[in-house]
Amino acid sequence: MKCPFCSSENTRVIDSRPADDNNSIRRRRLCDDCGKRFTTYEKVETIPLxxxxxxxxxxxxxxxxxxxxxxxxxxxxxxxxxxxxxxxxxxxxxxxxxxxxxxxxxxxxxxxxxxxxxxxxxxxxxxxxxxxxxxxxxxxxxxxxxxxxx
Structure with a gap:
């Protein structure tokens, strides 16, 4: 996952939990290069309807x-x-x-x-x-x- 601040691909997940809707996962990530944190969401891909x-x-x-x-x-x-x-x-x-x-x-x-x-x-x-x-x-x-x- 690219860092939205410095565009480095060197990031890691530091916390993972279900999102509020329980249909996705909220992940806190840390960029190893610039040290900034950001959040991503992972959701099941559905067939286009x-x-x-x-x-x-x-x-x-x-x-x-x-x-x-x-x-x-x-x-x-x-x-x-x-x-x-x-x-x-x-x-x-x-x-x-x-x-x-x-x-x-x-x-x-x-x-x-x-x-x-x-x-x-x-x-x-x-x-x-x-x-x-x-x-x-x-x-x-x-x-x-x-x-x-x-």
């Missing part, structure tokens, strides 16, 4: 898009940031466990809706109204009836 959108365009998977949608659905609801992060982690785990290189956005949306349904009803309906593109009140009401019947 491509999302197939509704209009058949493709784009690289972006976790922040799922987070953004869930955050908007949970706005002003009694749901903690930890619960939201756990939901997104669960969806992401299911996606990557499929070990596919391409995944339809519709599948991601359904996974998020399933998790939201268990977490909070209002957040679920909010997400579903955008995801399923409710055109009128009748389709909205039919989704609410499905929720109430269960």
């Amino acid at each position: 491509i999302v197939i959108k509704k209009d058949n365009t493709r784009e690289q998977y972006d976790r922040s898009k799922i987070e953004g949608g869930v955050l908007r659905a949970c706005h002003k609801r009694p749901i903690s940031v930890n619960q939201i992060n756990q939901l997104v982690d669960e969806v992401e785990t299911e996606i990557f466990n499929r070990e596919e290189k391409e995944i339809p956005s519709s599948l991601i949306g359904e996974l998020v809706m399933d998790k939201l349904k268990d977490l909070e009803a209002v957040a679920y309906v909010r997400f579903a109204s955008v995801y399923r593109e409710f055109k009128d009140v009748n389709t909205f009401m039919s989704e609410l009836k499905k929720m109430l019947d269960k």
